[in-house]
Amino acid sequence: MSVKHGLLALLCEGPRYGYELKAAFEARTGEAWPLNVGQVYTTLARLERDGQVERDSEDAEGHVHYRLTDAGRREVQAWWDSEVEREAPPRDELAIKLALALTVPGVDVVAVLQRQRTATVRALQAHTRRRRALPPDGTAASLVLDSLVFAAEAEVRWLDHCEARLARQSRTSSPARNGARA
Amino acid sequence: MTVVPVLELRGATRTHGTGEHAVHALRGVDLVVLPGELVAVMGASGSGKSTLLTLAGGLDAATSGEVLVEGVPLSGLDAGGLAQLRRRAVGYVFQDLNLLPALTAVENVALPLELDGVRARDARVLALRALEEVELGSEARRFPDQLSGGQQQRVAIARALVGVRRLVLADEPTGALDSVTGETVLELLRSRVDAGAGGVLVTHEARHAAWADRVVFLRDGVVVDETGAAPAPSFEAAR
Ligand SMILES: Nc1ncnc2c1ncn2[C@@H]1O[C@H](COP(=O)(O)OP(=O)(O)OP(=O)(O)O)[C@@H](O)[C@H]1O
Ligand SMILES: [Mg+2]
Numbered sequence: 001m002s003v004k005h006g007l008l009a010l011l012c013e014g015p016r017y018g019y020e021l022k023a024a025f026e027a028r029t030g031e032a033w034p035l036n037v038g039q040v041y042t043t044l045a046r047l048e049r050d051g052q053v054e055r056d057s058e059d060a061e062g063h064v065h066y067r068l069t070d071a072g073r074r075e076v077q078a079w080w081d082s083e084v085e086r087e088a089p090p091r092d093e094l095a096i097k098l099a100l101a102l103t104v105p106g107v108d109v110v111a112v113l114q115r116q117r118t119a120t121v122r123a124l125q126a127h128t129r130r131r132r133a134l135p136p137d138g139t140a141a142s143l144v145l146d147s148l149v150f151a152a153e154a155e156v157r158w159l160d161h162c163e164a165r166l167a168r169q170s171r172t173s174s175p176a177r178n179g180a181r182a
Numbered sequence: 183m184t185v186v187p188v189l190e191l192r193g194a195t196r197t198h199g200t201g202e203h204a205v206h207a208l209r210g211v212d213l214v215v216l217p218g219e220l221v222a223v224m225g226a227s228g229s230g231k232s233t234l235l236t237l238a239g240g241l242d243a244a245t246s247g248e249v250l251v252e253g254v255p256l257s258g259l260d261a262g263g264l265a266q267l268r269r270r271a272v273g274y275v276f277q278d279l280n281l282l283p284a285l286t287a288v289e290n291v292a293l294p295l296e297l298d299g300v301r302a303r304d305a306r307v308l309a310l311r312a313l314e315e316v317e318l319g320s321e322a323r324r325f326p327d328q329l330s331g332g333q334q335q336r337v338a339i340a341r342a343l344v345g346v347r348r349l350v351l352a353d354e355p356t357g358a359l360d361s362v363t364g365e366t367v368l369e370l371l372r373s374r375v376d377a378g379a380g381g382v383l384v385t386h387e388a389r390h391a392a393w394a395d396r397v398v399f400l401r402d403g404v405v406v407d408e409t410g411a412a413p414a415p416s417f418e419a420a421r
Binding site: 114115118128160 | 224226372386387388391393394397399401406407408409
């Protein structure tokens, strides 16, 4: 997603400076996607150029606060009003890797599957630990982590499905035709 | 000071039948579960998950290898000793629940305590508290066939957690539960383990396995990998 819409949405709550925006973005989304401050300031500069934010007051410590313009407010509303693009999925390295592992001779596909399953379950454990450590008022962050949890779970189920399909295929067809040694 | 594992499997093997009809349900499995540790076991249907659990709970004996609960080899216990261990130290959630249909929910939960000599009234109080923990306090007097599948499952969980169980073995304890109720069960299991018990959770749902400290993967009766260790380079043993 674009950092841009995230920052604009946070500015709907009132003026903030760069580091505050970074911290709010991360807390709100379960620290799942850390931002670097540099990225926040470049985005703010671009939004200022496009007239969607403008500089507000400077506080005692010299932090420059930004606030939303009407154009910025319209941009956020347009974001809420549109759906997130899902038609053309981003290139999935794992699916590509597996397709190639199945067709290129001599690859231990079952080993590839298990290595990935372990790695994905390990990531799932990390999401779960972080989610359980959230304070009781962390509903938004916990729902974000849930989304990572469900996505990782879906990946494990897909890996299980691949392995079961390969096992069935190797039982019913002549052995080692395409290098899949399941 | 060395910590005594709550559960230890050393080369645990279980073979059904002999000769060409032999089924190798479990082959040379090593597993250590420490106090305060929850280990999840994942694997395809028929990979040996329930077999591993029945050996760990002393419900079935290994064909070869050894199973130790709190350092005690189960092969050295007679039937009475095993029964006592199952009543006292081990809490077991069966894949098919195993509730007694002639007993109410609270009686089902109280039974292992009573069998172990706890006075009936005290057992009932503890059982009721365990049912309240799984949010079934008001259904305590119902018989299993008057409860939904998910409610029966929670009774089975209360029965496994009642009293002071130092080893909790759960076979698909979240099977019939929706995702939020399933989570309540995992929380209970987790808090019992965090309080010092050892736990083994069999599940085919990665989302639930992720509550464990370590996830072990079984294939055809063999441990092929685990999340605690570096990924194994080869899976020859599983073929
Ligand atoms: N009493 C028995 N006699 C013969 N074979 C058995 C017996 N009990 C289990 N098996 C076999 O041992 C293997 C492992 O069974 P087990 O019940 O441990 O699998 P599981 O991983 O729990 O599967 P599921 O996910 O379906 O519950 C299977 O091939 C099963 O058919
Ligand atoms: Mg089973």
